[in-house]
Amino acid sequence: MLSTAVAQAATLDDVKANGKLRCIVTTGLVGFAYTDENGRWNGFDVDFCRATAAAVLGDPDAVDFVPTTGKTRFTALNSGEGDVLYRNTTITMSRDADLKLTFLGVNYYDGQGFMVPAGLGVTSAKELNGASVCIQTGTTTELNLADYFRKNNMEYEPVPIETNEEARTNYLAGRCDVYTTDASGLAATRATFDDPKGHIILPEIISKEPLGPAVRQGDDAWADIVRWVLNGLIAAEEYGVTQANVADMAAGATGNPDIDRMTGAEGDFGAMIGLEKDWLVKAIAAGGNYGEIFNRNIGPDTPIALERGLNAQWTEGGLLYAPPIR
Known part of the structure; x- marks a missing residue:
């Protein structure tokens, strides 16, 4: 048991050593995870993968995508073929407890x-x-x-x-x-x-289909990283931190302590999870905050034309609510 726990507790080290985040996605679902005519992966889930890679490795393109079916996704994660699962996957008790997965929050409320x-x-x-x-x-x-x-x-x-x-x-x-x-x-x-x-x-x-990312059980440090990248992108939308303004906001104290903690102007929350001080700045710069990711890939102005609905911020009548970075 001890050797297994030690082996599982090195995901961050493995990702850094490989220079790539291996992200498990679907085999193809337009808007969520799909390849374009140039073979480049795009989509809602893909952007969360890229944000995580940016936070950890400083490069949103340092991702190897691992396409899987509904049957093979959990085996791929637990066997070590990927580092994180971002594949429109419903959080359930049996998947969490019996399949030995750790779910890290909801990035899309569905049904x-x-x-x-x-x-x-x-x-x-x-x-x-x-x-x-x-x-x-x-x-x-x-x-x-x-x-x-x-x-x-x-x-x-x-x-x-x-x-x-x-x-x-x-x-x-x-x-x-x-x-x-x-x-x-x-x-x-x-x-x-x-x-x-x-x-x-x-x-x-x-x-009820709460969809969210998962990692293998046994590596709390890695789980914290994926969890807080997701939380950070949700919080960034609430506080108006965008892909366009995050660099300016990170240049100095804004006077808003919530934003300053996010950008690293106050405290060093990156160190708590083994990352650089500007970890969340890099994640937001990769593809924007939660709302920007939603609207670009699946929002009302895309062919998929999904309204925010339950996926609106809690301040706008939705269910999105990020725990505080403090």
């Missing part, structure tokens, strides 16, 4: 929904009795679907798939009547269709 072709004439999930449903295996979505249909005395025919792209292909080919996954994933998938308006996301949200 499971259903998408159907408009031509199907369905307006509610309660009308899906007997439908064939594309469902990713190894996910909470699979379990929630069974629970929902059982509670409503309905039957369905599962069409198991491994990746979002496989689900997209099968759904558009008519091999399933319905695609179910997190509502954000449905919006992201629909945005890639030739005729997005020909498909409806039904109003029912049947589950």
